[in-house]
Amino acid sequence: xxxxxxxxxxxxxxxxxxxxxxxxxxxxxxxxxxxxxxxxxxxxxxxxxxxxxxxxxxxxxxxxxxxxxxxxxxxxxxxxxxxxxxxxxxxxxxxxxxxxxxxxxxxxxxxxxxxxxxxxxxxxxxxxxxxxxxxxxxxxxxxxxxxxxxxxxxxxxxxxxxxxxxxxxxxxxxxxxxxxxxxxxxxxxxxxxxxxxxxxxxxxxxxxxxxxxxxxxxxxxxxxxxxxxxxxxxxxxxxxxxxxxxxxxxxxxxxxxxxxxxxxxxxxxxxxxxxxxxxxxxxxxxxxxxxxxxxxxxxxxx
Numbered sequence: 101x102x103x104x105x106x107x108x109x110x111x112x113x114x115x116x117x118x119x120x121x122x123x124x125x126x127x128x129x130x131x132x133x134x135x136x137x138x139x140x141x142x143x144x145x146x147x148x149x150x151x152x153x154x155x156x157x158x159x160x161x162x163x164x165x166x167x168x169x170x171x172x173x174x175x176x177x178x179x180x181x182x183x184x185x186x187x188x189x190x191x192x193x194x195x196x197x198x199x200x201x202x203x204x205x206x207x208x209x210x211x212x213x214x215x216x217x218x219x220x221x222x223x224x225x226x227x228x229x230x231x232x233x234x235x236x237x238x239x240x241x242x243x244x245x246x247x248x249x250x251x252x253x254x255x256x257x258x259x260x261x262x263x264x265x266x267x268x269x270x271x272x273x274x275x276x277x278x279x280x281x282x283x284x285x286x287x288x289x290x291x292x293x294x295x296x297x298x299x300x301x302x303x304x305x306x307x308x309x310x311x312x313x314x315x316x317x318x319x320x321x322x323x324x325x326x327x328x329x330x331x332x333x334x335x336x337x338x339x340x341x342x343x344x345x346x347x348x349x350x351x352x353x354x355x356x357x358x359x360x361x362x363x364x365x366x367x368x369x370x371x372x373x374x375x376x377x378x379x380x381x382x383x384x385x386x387x388x389x390x391x392x393x394x395x396x397x398x399x400x401x402x
Contacts, residue, residue: 104353111298126164135169182217198239211251222255225271246286273299
């Protein structure tokens with residue numbers, strides 16, 4: 101905590117308060133259908149998303165925002181082409197849905213494809229200004245920047261020159277701050293955690309790997325569908341919870357609220373049963389788990 105206090109004071113940043121941070125002050129719905137694990141099994145489109153929202157409203161579930169993965173066109177999962185709504189999934193864009201349903205969005209970002217639509221080389225963070233404007237136009241409130249270490253891996257200059265990495269990370273955060281967007285870090289490096297102490301709008305960060313990897317039956321079902329590498333990455337639940345706890349303390353010390361990732365709504369779901377994405381926040385904010393599919397849902401507080 102003392103190191104965190106020193107770095108935060110030097111960066112002019114205060115630790116965020118759970119009750120004042122959108123992602124920890126309200127319940128959010130995070131998509132799994134149409135997300136990383138189920139995109140090739142069951143994609144999500146705008147019509148289905150609105151059906152989910154209407155179902156949540158009918159059940160009087162007080163959803164404060166939608167967390168949307170893979171809402172944009174990509175070359176391969178984890179390498180985006182451009183951060184605009186995928187016209188095949190969201191022909192009317194996300195803004196129209198948000199305005200009709202009156203629920204803002206937390207929008208996922210991955211690493212950038214070398215064949216991206218911005219002409220960006222991965223070193224110059226200037227393209228994030230355009231990304232920030234696009235998220236703002238779609239009524240997003242937070243940039244959920246995932247695959248951060250993959251972006252660094254795909255861009256050798258960010259690994260070979262620490263000053264380039266610092267400029268890239270600061271430029272990314274400042275671009276989103278320019279549109280009044282907060283940032284959720286995922287798959288970040290420890291260097292990025294340290295650099296976040298100078299970025300006031302980086303308020304939340306993931307504390308460990310996806311909870312899916314502690315669910316052996318789900319991984320076995322995935323392996324039966326040809327995803328054997330997932331089963332190889334199985335993590336004992338105790339190890340996952342311990343890492344979330346310790347890393348959560350580090351993140352909070354560095355001025356971010358820690359998020360656990362991908363809780364499941366069933367104790368032993370089948371692969372196609374992984375149908376919702378939920379987040380659990382740590383620190384002093386209430387731990388809330390949420391899982392849903394069309395027409396049904398469950399809410400667990402712990």
